[in-house]
Amino acid sequence: MTAEAVNPDDIGRHYDERSPIGDELRNGQIHMWYWYDREDDATLTEAVHRITRKVTETLGLRPGEHVLDAGCGPGETAVFLAKTYGVEVTGVNVSAFELERAHERARDAHVAGQARFQYGDFMALPFPDNTFDAVLALESLQNAPELDQVLRELFRVLRPGGRISFSDFSLESDREPERVAKFMATLRLDRLPTLPQWLDHLRAAGFAVEEYTQCGTRVFGRKAKYVEAAMARHDEITAKFGEAAVTEFSRNHHGFFAPKKDQIGYVVVSARKPYR
Ligand SMILES: C[S@@+](CC[C@H](N)C(=O)[O-])C[C@H]1O[C@@H](n2cnc3c(N)ncnc32)[C@H](O)[C@@H]1O
Structure with missing residues (x-):
C-alpha cells in the first residue's frame, strides 16, 4: 500500500508545522505512547517515555559509545541517552524547528558536549563508514523516501558488530483500506510494511535481526487515552499557541485516528551489523 511520494524538504516543513504543539504535548518526544490498559493512569509524558525506554533498552548501550539518532526530533531522546548511559549522541533530522529545540534541550540539560545535533538527510549521511556503535531510528524510518536505501545507509555508518534499533508502525x-490511506496521508507515509516486511527490508540491507515485538494494542490501540490526555491540556495549549494553531493541529491529525484500533501495529526491532 503506498501514498504520495515524500522528499526530505517537504518532510522538514511537515515537522516544522506540527512539532511545536507536538513537542509541548509530549515533552520533546514526537512519537507514540504505551499504556498497559484503559485503567493505566500513567501521564502522557510517562506513556511516551515508556516507548523511548522500550526501544533504547534493546540497544544495550555502554558508556563512551557513539550513537546515531537518525531522525532525532526535538532532542529529548538524545539527552536521555547521554544522561542515562553516558554515551555520545549525534542526532540528525530535517526540521529546523526540531534542531533548534534539540540544541536548547541539550544546553539546558548540560549535555551539549555529549548530545550534538545537525541537519542531515538519513538517505545520504555526512559520516564515514563504520562511525557509530549503535543507531536508533525512533519512528523516523516511516518518512524515508526509500526504505532499502536508508537501511543500507544506516548499515554503512554502523561499525561491524554495531546495533540498530527502531520502532515504527506496521500494517x-x-x-x-480507505481508513489506512487516511492515516498514511496524515503522517506522510509512503508505505506501511507488515512486521515480516520490516524484517525482510532489514535483512536485505545486510542486518542480522535479533529481537522484535509488535505491541500495537498498547500503542495505537490506546488512541482514546491519548485524545483524553491531550484534551485535558486543551485550554493551556490554546493559551500558549492560539486558537487557530490548535484548530489547525487537530484538523491536520484527523486522519491519524481513522483506522480501527487493531489495524495499525507498532513494531520494536533490534538487529546487528554482522562482525566482518
Ligand atoms: C515521528 S518523528 C520522530 C522524532 C524522534 N525520533 C522522536 O521519537 O521523538 C520523525 C523524525 O524523523 C525525521 N526525519 C524524517 N525524514 C528524515 C530524513 N530524510 N532524514 C533525517 N531525518 C528525517 C523528522 O525530522 C523527525 O524528527
Missing part, C-alpha cells in the same frame, strides 16, 4: 489489517 495489521487492510480490511478497510
